[in-house]
Amino acid sequence: MNKLYILAFFVALLAGCSKPSDKIVVATAANVQYVMKEIQQEFEKESGKKMEIVVASSGKLTTQIREGAPFDVFVSADTKYPEEIYKNGGSDQKPEVYATGALVLWSKNIPEADLKPEALTAENIKKIAIPNPKTAPYGEAALQVLNALKIYEQTEKKLVYGESIAQTAQYITTGSAEAGFNALSIVLSPEMKGKGHYVIVDSSLYTPIQQAAILLKHSEDSPKREASEQFYKFLYSAKAKAIFKKYGYK
Incomplete structure (x- = not known):
């Protein structure tokens, strides 16, 4: 009985732990945080998928990605940091500019x-x-x-x-x-x-502040890969562009 109880406990624990991992985790530069909240609402409504936003400076997020942070997409405040991640093998796809700040x-x-x-x-x-x-x-x-x-x-x-x-x-x-x-x-x-x-x-x-995003390798073999790609494409959609424009981005 004790063994069955312990087994049931771990099954319940694993089930509880699996829920957060279903979310797409988007590392977001601080200047984009309010825009991303609106984009999140639109994306979740349209796709039915859930996402989580992690906010910090682009440099700090890059350090966390380098150290293995489980982010699926990185939305940077420049092109330099996503380029660095790409060159170091953190993604198979080159970063793309989504807006100019x-x-x-x-x-x-x-x-x-x-x-x-x-x-x-x-x-x-x-x-x-x-x-x-x-x-x-x-x-x-x-x-x-x-x-x-x-x-x-x-x-x-x-x-x-x-x-x-x-x-x-x-x-x-x-x-x-x-x-x-x-x-x-x-x-x-x-x-x-x-x-x-x-x-x-x-x-x-000042040098134009071109801001790029990159789809990270972290979710490559994950069930989240399809959802991550879906969000990444949504970031460059007409709906997302309209939200960026509202916040003063070009």
Whole structure:
């Protein structure tokens, strides 16, 4: 009886454990997190499949993928990290660009009329929040803007680095930093809309932020493979493109 009880317990445990593994796991760059919530709703409604979103900076997600994290699709904030994964054998398919992002300068209290990158040298601005340029492409773009305008040296000591674009948004919306650089998609999200003022940064001041996704090898021999491929294709569909456009992506 004891053996039967133990066997039944493990069968029940395995059955319980199998449910989460049926979900497609999508590693998502922080700037895309709100867009991905809407895409998730549309995809699940259309396909009947379930997915889980894991959010972090593109660099951190790439490190996790390298270390064997069980992600099925990686939606990055640039092309560099997906290309690296492809070259290192993490996928059989080359990454594809799904959208081009836009950089904004954002502040809780500074009026839109006074909000411009050149004004960041002013004495009343003590802290400027940017995503960590080592792991977040939007942080790298912010540094390019400061260098292009020749104000990096005057603002360097004011820079406060967020682990991701999400943490940078927190610094800005709480007023911990007087101003900061972020993604247009974040300020346009329902969660952030109306929180302060923003201006779109001149795109000629930084390298275009082309964002790519890649179908990972992890799900190759998994029952999830078909569903992962289905989601990957959906990411480039007209429905998904309309959602990206709504959040300011090109």
